[in-house]
Amino acid sequence: MKGFGKYAIWAYSIMAFVFLLIPIAYTVAFSFNDSRRTNIIWSGFTLENWLTVCEAQGVCEAFGNSLLIGVAATILATTLGTMIAIALVRYRFRFRNATTLLIFLPMATPEVVLGAGLAAQFLQAGVPKGIGTVILAHTLFCLSFVVVTVRSRVVSLNPALEEAGRDLYASPVQVFWRITFPMLLPGIVAAALLSFALSFDDFIITNFNRGADVTFPSYIYTAAARGIPAEANVIASAVFFLAIALVLIAQLSAAARRRQLAKAA
Amino acid sequence: MTNNEVPKSGFAEAGADLELVGITKRFPGFTAIEELDLTIPAGSFFALLGPSGCGKTTTLRLIAGLEEPTAGRILIGGKDVTATKAYQRPVNTVFQSYALFPHMTILQNVAFGLKRRGITNADALAHEALQLVELDHVAGRKPTQLSGGQQQRVALARAVVNRPALLLLDEPLGALDLKLRRQMQVELKDIQSEVGLTFLHVTHDQEEAMTMADTVAVMNKGRIEQMGPPQELYELPHTAFVAKFLGQSNLFTGDVVSTSSRTLVIDAAGSKIEVPTARAQRHNGRITVGVRPEKVTLHDAAPVADSGRNVIGPGRITDVSFSGVSTQYEVTVPHVGAITVFAQNTSISTLHHDGDTVWLSWAIDHAFGLADEADAEPVSRFHADLDTSMIAVQSRKDLEAELEEA
Amino acid sequence: MAFTAFAGTATAVAEPAPRRRSPIALLLLLPGIFYLILFFVTPLISLVITSLQAPDPLIFGQYVNAFNWQNYVAVLEQYWPQAIRSAGYAALATLFALLIGFPLAYFIGITLRPFPLLQSLALVLVIAPFFISFLLRTLAWKQIFSVEGPVAGILSSLGALPPGVSITGTTFSVVFGLTYNFIPFMVLPIYATLVSLDLRLLEAGNDLYGSPATTFRTVTLPLSAAGVMSGTLLTFIPAAGDYINASREFLGATDTTMIGNVIEANFLVLQNFPAAAALSLILMAFILVLVAAYVKRSGTEDLL
Numbered sequence: 001m002k003g004f005g006k007y008a009i010w011a012y013s014i015m016a017f018v019f020l021l022i023p024i025a026y027t028v029a030f031s032f033n034d035s036r037r038t039n040i041i042w043s044g045f046t047l048e049n050w051l052t053v054c055e056a057q058g059v060c061e062a063f064g065n066s067l068l069i070g071v072a073a074t075i076l077a078t079t080l081g082t083m084i085a086i087a088l089v090r091y092r093f094r095f096r097n098a099t100t101l102l103i104f105l106p107m108a109t110p111e112v113v114l115g116a117g118l119a120a121q122f123l124q125a126g127v128p129k130g131i132g133t134v135i136l137a138h139t140l141f142c143l144s145f146v147v148v149t150v151r152s153r154v155v156s157l158n159p160a161l162e163e164a165g166r167d168l169y170a171s172p173v174q175v176f177w178r179i180t181f182p183m184l185l186p187g188i189v190a191a192a193l194l195s196f197a198l199s200f201d202d203f204i205i206t207n208f209n210r211g212a213d214v215t216f217p218s219y220i221y222t223a224a225a226r227g228i229p230a231e232a233n234v235i236a237s238a239v240f241f242l243a244i245a246l247v248l249i250a251q252l253s254a255a256a257r258r259r260q261l262a263k264a265a
Numbered sequence: 266m267t268n269n270e271v272p273k274s275g276f277a278e279a280g281a282d283l284e285l286v287g288i289t290k291r292f293p294g295f296t297a298i299e300e301l302d303l304t305i306p307a308g309s310f311f312a313l314l315g316p317s318g319c320g321k322t323t324t325l326r327l328i329a330g331l332e333e334p335t336a337g338r339i340l341i342g343g344k345d346v347t348a349t350k351a352y353q354r355p356v357n358t359v360f361q362s363y364a365l366f367p368h369m370t371i372l373q374n375v376a377f378g379l380k381r382r383g384i385t386n387a388d389a390l391a392h393e394a395l396q397l398v399e400l401d402h403v404a405g406r407k408p409t410q411l412s413g414g415q416q417q418r419v420a421l422a423r424a425v426v427n428r429p430a431l432l433l434l435d436e437p438l439g440a441l442d443l444k445l446r447r448q449m450q451v452e453l454k455d456i457q458s459e460v461g462l463t464f465l466h467v468t469h470d471q472e473e474a475m476t477m478a479d480t481v482a483v484m485n486k487g488r489i490e491q492m493g494p495p496q497e498l499y500e501l502p503h504t505a506f507v508a509k510f511l512g513q514s515n516l517f518t519g520d521v522v523s524t525s526s527r528t529l530v531i532d533a534a535g536s537k538i539e540v541p542t543a544r545a546q547r548h549n550g551r552i553t554v555g556v557r558p559e560k561v562t563l564h565d566a567a568p569v570a571d572s573g574r575n576v577i578g579p580g581r582i583t584d585v586s587f588s589g590v591s592t593q594y595e596v597t598v599p600h601v602g603a604i605t606v607f608a609q610n611t612s613i614s615t616l617h618h619d620g621d622t623v624w625l626s627w628a629i630d631h632a633f634g635l636a637d638e639a640d641a642e643p644v645s646r647f648h649a650d651l652d653t654s655m656i657a658v659q660s661r662k663d664l665e666a667e668l669e670e671a
Numbered sequence: 672m673a674f675t676a677f678a679g680t681a682t683a684v685a686e687p688a689p690r691r692r693s694p695i696a697l698l699l700l701l702p703g704i705f706y707l708i709l710f711f712v713t714p715l716i717s718l719v720i721t722s723l724q725a726p727d728p729l730i731f732g733q734y735v736n737a738f739n740w741q742n743y744v745a746v747l748e749q750y751w752p753q754a755i756r757s758a759g760y761a762a763l764a765t766l767f768a769l770l771i772g773f774p775l776a777y778f779i780g781i782t783l784r785p786f787p788l789l790q791s792l793a794l795v796l797v798i799a800p801f802f803i804s805f806l807l808r809t810l811a812w813k814q815i816f817s818v819e820g821p822v823a824g825i826l827s828s829l830g831a832l833p834p835g836v837s838i839t840g841t842t843f844s845v846v847f848g849l850t851y852n853f854i855p856f857m858v859l860p861i862y863a864t865l866v867s868l869d870l871r872l873l874e875a876g877n878d879l880y881g882s883p884a885t886t887f888r889t890v891t892l893p894l895s896a897a898g899v900m901s902g903t904l905l906t907f908i909p910a911a912g913d914y915i916n917a918s919r920e921f922l923g924a925t926d927t928t929m930i931g932n933v934i935e936a937n938f939l940v941l942q943n944f945p946a947a948a949a950l951s952l953i954l955m956a957f958i959l960v961l962v963a964a965y966v967k968r969s970g971t972e973d974l975l
Contacts, residue, residue: 013778023811080703091696110912112931113951117714120721140710164364166351168378220806224920236804243802251791
């Protein structure tokens with residue numbers, strides 16, 4: 001594309017970025033709103049909400065529940081998913097196609113269906129709903145995403161590296177922990193971060209299975225009817241800045257490493 | 266974590282004999298190796314040469330323990346290792362893609378095998394091995410920061426540092442450019458004589474095999490066609506495959522019409538060709554004989570009859586290609602077919618031109634008779650078995666098999 | 672030499688790993704597969720059983736196992752407008768997400784390719800909405816569009832919007848919210864195909880055909896088709912089942928109700944479990960048929 005086309009795509013894309021960022025900016029801005037009961041109309045700047053974030057009833061408890069659920073579901077899903085990903089790429093077994101289908105089907109299933117199905121199951125089995133059932137539900141939908149993410153990493157892993165390890169006197173266990181695992185680690189970390197993000201922000205499946213326990217998104221949903229306290233915006237903004245900072249640090253250090261490599265070569 | 270299963274015998278004192286007895290390897294759908302017997306004496310530099318898909322890499326992987334044979338036994342230094350795992354064998358491999366661990370430094374790569382065997386001064390030995398390949402100054406870098414040639418040398422150091430009884434080299438020079446390859450060939454040969462290990466080198470590059478190895482085995486379709494010192498293989502190939510894969514050959518097929526104690530004569534489409542009886546694998550019926558292109562001489566006129574030479578002609582020159590040191594001529598002789606001649610450019614001007622009528626002759630002592638059943642396969646001359654289209658076909662087949670399974 | 676072409680760097684050129692049969696495979700698979708059977712397959716079976724239940728003749732509000740297939744007919748008769756609306760809204764949102772997302776993916780994957788740092792920063796901007804609560808983002812739009820909000824203010828001062836008429840609670844606001852929320856799902860897969868697109872192909876296209884439009888149609892578009900396919904699926908599936916955007920507390924109103932809202936209401940409020948289950952299964956069947964058709968057309972199973 002030349003001339004006009006080139007400027008057009010820049011302009012269009014910048015507009016699209018602005019569009020994507022508007023609600024984020026809004027949410028962050030209203031975390032500084034000097035509001036009393038409802039946080040809808042701008043009534044002046046204050047740091048108060050950030051300093052007394054846990055004073056709004058239930059916000060911090062909901063946030064804590066979400067963290068707990070996110071960490072637990074991430075650990076479970078990452079462990080199970082990584083094992084499946086390795087088996088799918090490396091081994092021959094019967095019912096391979098059926099297994100693949102079973103893993104990818106949850107991703108093609110709408111969240112309401114997953115949520116309703118699990119709720120129906122817990123209802124029939126007489127399992128009381130709460131944080132535990134939410135963790136089980138989140139593990140389920142994170143699992144497929146972990147398999148997909150880690151699988152691509154396993155596929156790109158050169159099998160000659162593991163063979164070289166065996167050739168150099170490493171037992172199968174040593175080969176796994178000293179070669180396979182470190183090589184897969186970037187993929188596993190990416191899958192874990194994705195799992196945590198999915199779990200932390202999930203509302204629909206959570207809502208079907210949480211019982212009386214409250215997560216951060218379900219707190220917002222319930223509060224939406226009577227007005228969200230600014231403290232919710234504070235927590236969301238803090239999480240946002242933390243995540244963005246982590247991603248930026250990762251990106252910048254990768255760029256620095258690239259430059260260093262280019263210099264060394 | 267130390268592993269009790271790993272032999273604690275320390276370093277091999279010297280290279281060990283390798284013996285393969287009746288090795289067969291079948292994969293689902295095809296047989297890679299059929300009843301292979303092979304003995305490699307200790308301390309030798311042995312090359313396994315063949316086109317891709319001939320089973321040479323499978324042989325290497327079987328010896329390394331990365332594959333299990335369907336049948337047969339593998340002995341290293343007289344000890345049967347068939348049932349042992351790769352990490353239990355006193356064998357190390359220099360992989361085709363080098364397979365350096367990208368998450369470790371060069372030093373960690375080289376010390377990896379030593380540390381797994383619980384050797385205490387692993388780092389010091391690794392530095393020594395790096396000095397041997399003149400790369401100690403990059404010990405702290407990661408593999409991606411090295412050039413292809415440097416990576417190759419690190420891969421070599423990583424294998425040699427363990428002083429294995431047997432060192433396996435899987436086309437280790439394939440990824441290097443020509444100049445670097447020549448240089449590495451010399452280095453490899455030096456290192457081998459310096460450390461005195463048994464080297465088994467797998468390659469499809471006949472020139473590489475001939476310049477480096479003491480003994481070359483030519484492999485085709487899972488069998489060894491012929492084995493011996495490079496010069497012997499070249500001067501006296503036993504089969505059409507060897508005659509064509511190792512250098513070029515002019516081949517003629519005909520019935521044996523007379524036999525004496527010294528020579529036998531075949532009738533190739535009316536031309537009589539004589540071969541020393543001792544240099545012929547078969548002595549009656551329809552046989553194929555051959556001669557190397559550089560042994561053939563061109564003549565402007567019918568040469569004077571000489572009991573020591575075969576003469577064919579007249580023919581017409583259909584192609585001349587000048588390559589500096591020598592000139593390659595294609596001569597078409599009626600009923601016999603195309604014959605290739607390499608002529609050294611010892612005089613200033615090219616003596617022959619496209620379209621010239623010429624006669625050809627060569628010393629009977631240079632001719633050889635092959636063991637092939639003449640009609641078994643059509644003799645196509647000067648055909649390199651390894652070309653890009655063949656590799657493409659093979660990789661497409663692999664991919665299709667992979668997709669089918671998925 | 673043919674090998675040189677393949678051999679380059681050791682890690683990039685991975686030969687496909689030799690697949691072996693081994694009991695280890697079973698050890699690796701079993702826990703995860705067991706989990707999926709326990710928490711995905713049996714819930715689906717539970718849904719099927721629940722969807723066929725009949726009201727308990729003795730206790731009001733309880734249901735007993737039966738083969739009451741009429742539940743399906745009943746929910747379709749009752750909720751067909753919501754079902755069609757869901758498909759329509761999701762299709763519109765997918766279309767708009769494609770219109771916004773494709774140029775954005777092209778911009779990041781191709782226009783920004785000479786600037787790797789800028790490219791990765793742009794990618795961070797695309798996924799940035801993921802890092803802030805989905806619900807708060809949607810509420811932010813609600814407040815921006817509300818009667819007291821800036822958009823309504825500007826529009827009514829221009830006379831384009833009669834006073835007191837709300838932008839929220841309309842088809843526009845629901846489709847807008849769906850579009851906004853699922854744009855990253857559209858951009859990322861398209862970006863993934865475009866970023867690996869060989870720029871020399873575009874140059875060759877320009878060289879052979881001349882016009883940039885023709886190059887786009889004949890080279891860029893076919894080569895990014897896989898990304899567009901998975902992007903549309905990844906947008907359509909969650910959009911069709913979504914009930915946040917369409918709910919009254921967010922961007923919807925009673926006349927913008929989607930199938931997700933109906934399932935939620937039946938399950939969590941009305942406690943009409945058979946109806947909710949039947950609707951869930953109908954939604955899932957509809958989406959699976961769509962995915963299967965898509966996968967069949969594109970001829971690949973690696974879309975998701």
